[in-house]
Each structure stands twice: as C-alpha cells, then as structure tokens.
Amino acid sequence: GAVVSQHPSRVICKSGTSVKIECRSLDFQATTMFWYRQFPKQSLMLMATSNEGSKATYEQGVEKDKFLINHASLTLSTLTVTSAHPEDSSFYICSARDTSGGAGTDTQYFGPGTRLTVL
Amino acid sequence: SQQGEEDPQALSIQEGENATMNCSYKTSINNLQWYRQNSGRGLVHLILIRSNEREKHSGRLRVTLDTSKKSSSLLITASRAADTASYFCATSGSARQLTFGSGTQLTVLP
Numbered sequence: 001g002a003v004v005s006q007h008p009s010r011v012i013c014k015s016g017t018s019v020k021i022e023c024r025s026l027d028f029q030a031t032t033m034f035w036y037r038q039f040p041k042q043s044l045m046l047m048a049t050s051n052e053g054s055k056a057t058y059e060q061g062v063e064k065d066k067f068l069i070n071h072a073s074l075t076l077s078t079l080t081v082t083s084a085h086p087e088d089s090s091f092y093i094c095s096a097r098d099t100s101g102g103a104g105t106d107t108q109y110f111g112p113g114t115r116l117t118v119l
Numbered sequence: 120s121q122q123g124e125e126d127p128q129a130l131s132i133q134e135g136e137n138a139t140m141n142c143s144y145k146t147s148i149n150n151l152q153w154y155r156q157n158s159g160r161g162l163v164h165l166i167l168i169r170s171n172e173r174e175k176h177s178g179r180l181r182v183t184l185d186t187s188k189k190s191s192s193l194l195i196t197a198s199r200a201a202d203t204a205s206y207f208c209a210t211s212g213s214a215r216q217l218t219f220g221s222g223t224q225l226t227v228l229p
Contacts, residue, residue, distance in 0.1 A: 004161075006161075032215075034216065034217070041224075042221075042222075043207060043219045043220065043221050043222050044162075044207070044219045045219075046216060046217070046218070049216060091159070093161055093162065095162075095217070097215075107152070107164060107167055108152075108164070108209075108217055109164060110154070110161045110162040110163075110164070111161050112160060112161035113159070113160065113161045115159070
C-alpha cells in the first residue's frame with residue numbers, strides 16, 4: 001500500500017525556537033496533504049490542508065503565521081511551528097491523499113506522526 | 120471540526136470474542152473510512168465504504184453504513200490481542216477532507 005513518511009519522529013526543543021516537520025509520500029504523488037494535531041487520548045483535529053503549488057487552507061482557530069505550511073512538490077509538505085511554546089506540545093500527523101483509485105475513493109494515508117515536546 | 124461520535128468510548132473483551140464499534144455523523148458524506156491507531160503511532164487505514172454501499176467486508180472486518188441514520192458500525196470478528204488499539208471513523212464529504220470521530224479504545228485481553 002501507499003506509504004507516507006514523517007521526519008523527525010520525535011523532537012524536543014526549547015521555548016521560542018522553530019521546528020520543521022516533513023511529510024513525504026513515498027510511492028505516489030499527492031497534490032493534497034493534510035496536517036493534524038492530536039492531544040493525548042483525543043481524536044485528530046485537522047489543522048490545515050496543504051495544496052501543491054498554492055497556499056495552504058487553515059482551519060478556523062489555527063494561526064497561519066504560527067504554523068507555516070509549504071507544499072513545494074508533489075511528494076513533500078512541511079509544517080514549521082514557529083516560536084514554539086509548551087502549549088504547542090502535541091502529536092502532529094500528516095496525511096496524503098491518493099486519488100489514483102478513481103473518483104469516490106479519497107483514501108488518505110497517514111504518516112507515523114511527530115511527537116513535539118516544547119520545554 | 121469534530122462531527123463524529125463513536126461509542127463505546129472504551130471496549131474491553133476477551134480474545135476470540137467479537138468487537139462492535141459504532142459511529143454517528145451529522146452531514147452528508149461521499150464515503151466513510153475506519154482507521155486504527157496504536158498508542159503513539161500513526162493511523163492505519165482499515166476500510167472505506169462509499170455512500171452508496173451498505174456493507175463491506177475485509178478479512179475479519181465487517182463495516183455497515185446506514186446513510187438514513189447517518190451511522191456506521193465496525194465489527195471485528197474473532198478478536199486477537201494484537202487488535203488492541205484505538206479505532207476511529209472518518210467521514211469525507213464535498214470538501215473531501217476527513218472529519219474524525221471521537222474514537223473507541225479497544226482492549227483485547229489474552
């Protein structure tokens with residue numbers, strides 16, 4: 001099946017620094033990728049939709065200047081958490097949509113997630 | 120936004136028993152998908168059912184969809200300890216984004 005990778009898998013940083021997380025679709029092209037965050041024992045909350053070659057679409061309440069998204073190629077999207085603070089500590093998961101199966105499938109494949117801890 | 124509710128929130132069964140999880144949603148959908156997540160890991164896609172389908176099977180998994188009631192169920196038959204995980208339903212609508220349910224934590228006791 002389709003594989004999506006994320007890097008790094010775990011990062012610890014000091015408050016005020018910026019952290020970049022990469023999301024790659026390894027064996028398919030993804031014009032659309034999604035970024036989610038998940039707090040402990042909770043469900044995934046969509047943060048933004050990343051579109052190749054255009055600006056990302058952010059969900060209500062998500063600061064676009066704090067969570068910078070770049071989708072520079074059909075296989076790579078990056079999420080940069082700028083000036084991170086302890087409340088940004090969370091599990092960040094990306095997904096990539098594989099539409100090669102035709103209309104109505106919209107299967108999303110998820111990366112393994114990145115655990116961010118801000119001290 | 121969170122639109123799906125799942126029940127039960129937690130389910131504990133013995134190995135070999137069947138596990139049933141339910142998901143309800145609020146808006147019209149193109150398809151509904153079920154995912155599994157082991158603790159601290161990413162999501163694994165289990166099965167997708169289209170809005171014009173009523174039932175689908177994949178191995179030990181059986182998914183039903185009732186669009187009139189806006190609900191779906193996931194049945195895992197002959198459960199194994201390795202099935203222990205959180206299970207999420209996710210709906211895809213006209214915006215083609217996934218909206219996740221609240222999840223069910225399944226524990227299968229050996």
